Amino acid sequence: MGESYSGGSAQEAIKAAKTIEAAFRSNAPLARKLVEKIRGLAIEAERRLGDASRFKIMDFCGTHEWTITHFGIRSLMPEQIELVAGPGCPVCVTPSLFIEEAIRLALDGIHVYTYGDVYRLMSIRSVRGASSLSEARALGGRVKVVHSLLDAALDARSHGRDSVFVGIGFETVAPGYAHAVIRGLLPSNLKLMSLVKLTPPAMFHSIEILREKPTEPPIVGVIAPGHVSTITGAKAWVPVAENYGIPVVVSGFEPLDVLASIAEILKQLSRGEARVAIEYARAVTWHGDLRAQSIVGRAFETVDDAWRGIGFLPKSGLRLRSAFSKYDAFETYGVREVTPENWSYDLPPGCRCAEVVIGKAKPTDCPLFMKRCTPSKPYGPCMVSLEGACAIWARFGSGGLADEIARELGISPSAQPGSTSGVGDFMGEQAPRGG
Numbered sequence: 001m002g003e004s005y006s007g008g009s010a011q012e013a014i015k016a017a018k019t020i021e022a023a024f025r026s027n028a029p030l031a032r033k034l035v036e037k038i039r040g041l042a043i044e045a046e047r048r049l050g051d052a053s054r055f056k057i058m059d060f061c062g063t064h065e066w067t068i069t070h071f072g073i074r075s076l077m078p079e080q081i082e083l084v085a086g087p088g089c090p091v092c093v094t095p096s097l098f099i100e101e102a103i104r105l106a107l108d109g110i111h112v113y114t115y116g117d118v119y120r121l122m123s124i125r126s127v128r129g130a131s132s133l134s135e136a137r138a139l140g141g142r143v144k145v146v147h148s149l150l151d152a153a154l155d156a157r158s159h160g161r162d163s164v165f166v167g168i169g170f171e172t173v174a175p176g177y178a179h180a181v182i183r184g185l186l187p188s189n190l191k192l193m194s195l196v197k198l199t200p201p202a203m204f205h206s207i208e209i210l211r212e213k214p215t216e217p218p219i220v221g222v223i224a225p226g227h228v229s230t231i232t233g234a235k236a237w238v239p240v241a242e243n244y245g246i247p248v249v250v251s252g253f254e255p256l257d258v259l260a261s262i263a264e265i266l267k268q269l270s271r272g273e274a275r276v277a278i279e280y281a282r283a284v285t286w287h288g289d290l291r292a293q294s295i296v297g298r299a300f301e302t303v304d305d306a307w308r309g310i311g312f313l314p315k316s317g318l319r320l321r322s323a324f325s326k327y328d329a330f331e332t333y334g335v336r337e338v339t340p341e342n343w344s345y346d347l348p349p350g351c352r353c354a355e356v357v358i359g360k361a362k363p364t365d366c367p368l369f370m371k372r373c374t375p376s377k378p379y380g381p382c383m384v385s386l387e388g389a390c391a392i393w394a395r396f397g398s399g400g401l402a403d404e405i406a407r408e409l410g411i412s413p414s415a416q417p418g419s420t421s422g423v424g425d426f427m428g429e430q431a432p433r434g435g
């Protein structure tokens with residue numbers, strides 16, 4: 001890792017990172033070296049931290065969790081390091097009340113468009129017998145799965161009937177929504193229900209919660225989301241380094257990217273440093289996409305928003321500005337906003353999704369994992385989306401590819417807690433090994 005910032009010449013750092021990144025990618029001997037380096041640096045970091053116990057490195061993004069789980073990276077880690085998933089799954093953290101509102105709209109005859117995973121997301125309360133948009137559709141509601149807001153716009157234009165797009169996501173989807181609204185690309189019969197969430201507040205929250213629990217291994221490093229950072233820039237994560245003294249690496253999504261990012265975090269820890277570094281320099285810059293940031297700022301205002309099972313986080317959501325109220329589903333259809341007064345804990349009994357998304361619990365800590373809650377029949381929201389940690393662990397949790405990679409690298413898969421070894425592969429309804 002050559003690129004790290006706490007100011008200084010961003011251009012020089014980016015150039016260095018690109019050179020080093022190119023050498024890091026796609027070769028097995030390098031992967032082996034990185035794993036060896038990680039094991040050595042973990043011992044040095046442990047000495048520096050002065051704590052013989054384990055420590056946590058959080059991967060924020062669902063796609064990083066997928067890479068880590070799918071390629072068995074946990075099983076390659078030394079025993080000091082626990083890789084934990086963060087809140088990087090927008091479906092997992094969308095409050096139940098908004099799903100209930102979308103169900104209500106669909107059953108009232110409004111055409112509701114959304115993404116495939118939101119279609120399956122359950123609400124905590126049923127609305128006229130439906131607890132998800134898929135159930136609303138079964139009861140005659142008008143619900144259609146689309147890939148994007150523009151797909152919804154095309155379809156809504158074709159039929160001309162009252163329609164709503166349920167727009168969940170993080171910073172990555174916001175520029176597309178903003179562009180469509182500012183450019184007037186939406187037909188007059190289609191309204192946007194913006195449920196966009198902003199990721200830095202959730203990261204700060206996760207770190208603080210674990211700090212308040214002395215019994216929990218602390219988060220000592222963060223693998224920051226690559227896609228989000230293409231928009232926000234790596235600078236968005238400076239508060240993590242400066243306020244909490246935690247190294248942050250904006251990482252790409254290849255296994256070697258993740259290994260290189262872990263090595264950089266440990267290098268900083270072993271030196272007593274905490275900076276923001278960019279490993280994913282082929283896509284991410286320090287300042288991000290300024291044009292995208294500008295149109296998002298024009299279309300949306302930042303609001304305190306509720307996160308499912310967690311509650312309100314300050315300045316963590318985006319709603320359309322009043323200048324664009326004619327496109328706003330909240331305004332047009334009286335969609336209820338979640339407020340501190342009407343928000344209540346919105347996970348089903350026994351579901352530990354709120355702890356899973358802040359890195360406090362692993363999916364396998366949940367007694368319902370792969371019993372009452374499976375990818376084909378999710379009980380909690382973290383099992384619905386392919387970005388949800390429970391769904392990822394259920395589908396790709398070790399065995400198979402993970403062990404194969406460990407063997408190729410000449411490394412004994414770790415049996416540490418936090419490795420997914422023992423969870424087993426999941427295909428359809430097949431029960432996990434040891435799950």
Ligand code: SF4
Pocket residue numbers: 350351352353356363366367368369370373379380381382383390
């Ligand atoms: S396994 Fe299911 S019930 Fe358990 S935490 Fe995950 S989503 Fe919730």
